[in-house]
Amino acid sequence: MSQASPGTLSLVFASFNKHKLLEYQAMAPFWLKLQGLKDLHFDHVLPEPYQTLEGNACAKARYVAQLLQVDCFADDSGLEVEALNGAPGWRSAHYAGPNATDMENIEQLLASLQHCSHRRARFRAVICLIVQNREHLFEGILNGTIAHHPRGQQGFGYDPIFVPEGYTTTLAQLTLEQKNSISHRRAAFNQMIHFLENLRS
Ligand code: IMP
Numbered sequence: 001m002s003q004a005s006p007g008t009l010s011l012v013f014a015s016f017n018k019h020k021l022l023e024y025q026a027m028a029p030f031w032l033k034l035q036g037l038k039d040l041h042f043d044h045v046l047p048e049p050y051q052t053l054e055g056n057a058c059a060k061a062r063y064v065a066q067l068l069q070v071d072c073f074a075d076d077s078g079l080e081v082e083a084l085n086g087a088p089g090w091r092s093a094h095y096a097g098p099n100a101t102d103m104e105n106i107e108q109l110l111a112s113l114q115h116c117s118h119r120r121a122r123f124r125a126v127i128c129l130i131v132q133n134r135e136h137l138f139e140g141i142l143n144g145t146i147a148h149h150p151r152g153q154q155g156f157g158y159d160p161i162f163v164p165e166g167y168t169t170t171l172a173q174l175t176l177e178q179k180n181s182i183s184h185r186r187a188a189f190n191q192m193i194h195f196l197e198n199l200r201s
Contacts, residue, residue, distance in 0.1 A: 008033055009196070014046065014064035014074035019156045020185065027180050027189055032196070037064070046074075051090050053078055057128040058135060065130040073192065077125040077184060079158045081109070081146060083118045092157070102157055106150055110161065119146040123162065125184040127192050136195060140187025155179060 010033045013021055021036040028034055037046075047063055048056040053076040060074035078092035088095040088109065096108035113119060120143070127138040143165045150160035152172025159172035164182055171179055180186050 007031055009200070010035065011196075012037070012040065012064060012068065012070050012072035014060050014072045016046075020075065023176070023180055023183070023185055024189060026176060027186055029193060031200075032193070040068070042068070048076070053090055053124060053126040054128070054137060056090065057126045057137070061128040061130045061135070065133075071129075071131045073127055073129040075125055075127045075185065075188065077123065079109075079121060079123055079162070081113070081119075081121040083116050083120075084112060087112075103150075106158060106161055109146065109158065110148070113146055120144075121146050121162065123158075123184040125188045127188045129192055129195070131196075131199065136192075138188045138191040138195070140184040140189070140191070142182060142184040142187070 008031050013024060013034050013036050015021065016037050018036070018038070021034065025034050042064070044063070044067065046060045049059055050056050057074050057076040060076070061072055064070070064072050064074065076090070078089045080086045080089050088105070092105070094100055096104040100108070122144065123142040125140045129136045129138070144167075145163050145165075147161045147163050147170055150172070151170045152160050152174075154174060154176065155172045159179075160170050162171045163169065164171060167174075
């Protein structure tokens with residue numbers, strides 16, 4: 001963590017995902033400046049060798065912290081569907097195959113649940129923060145159900161088929177601000193911010 005200007009901290013987000021960076025930047029307090037790996041012209045492939053969100057979040061954060069010698073955080077997130085015993089989970093990005101598009105993953109998931117009325121699911125996000133060579137984990141969860149058809153144009157990934165608890169719309173029908181106010185990433189990020197606030201004071 002470095003001081004960008006007096007009272008401001010600069011932290012690397014160990015990810016190339018522009019959607020996630022935008023979500024985190026929109027949630028960050030005024031004193032925290034976030035930089036993604038594209039901003040730093042980082043061109044290594046991040047390791048994701050484990051079959052858990054926790055393992056992969058830490059692997060990515062460690063890799064970037066060591067190579068760039070910076071404090072940073074990485075996240076790993078996924079959709080866990082009860083009727084599929086928690087799948088796609090850590091495989092969410094590649095559920096329909098190694099180079100699957102969001103829409104192919106959605107179609108695969110809807111096909112897996114074709115005759116299933118039990119559609120409860122949750123998004124889970126795990127953040128691994130590395131500050132002064134120490135690792136800290138934060139977890140956030142968003143409960144909901146899987147819709148029968150995609151709806152909405154906002155967001156990314158499985159947003160068009162995820163209906164958050166207490167809503168009738170999918171995440172893809174919410175604005176970025178609305179999604180950010182309830183998301184799994186928001187819950188994990190809030191905990192990290194709280195932790196950093198304590199470090200600063
Ligand atoms: P990763 O965290 O970058 O490994 O991505 C995990 C995958 O989970 C993404 O590619 C999406 O398919 C899915 N995912 C994670 N968070 C969200 C979200 O907020 N909305 C929709 N899909 C998500």
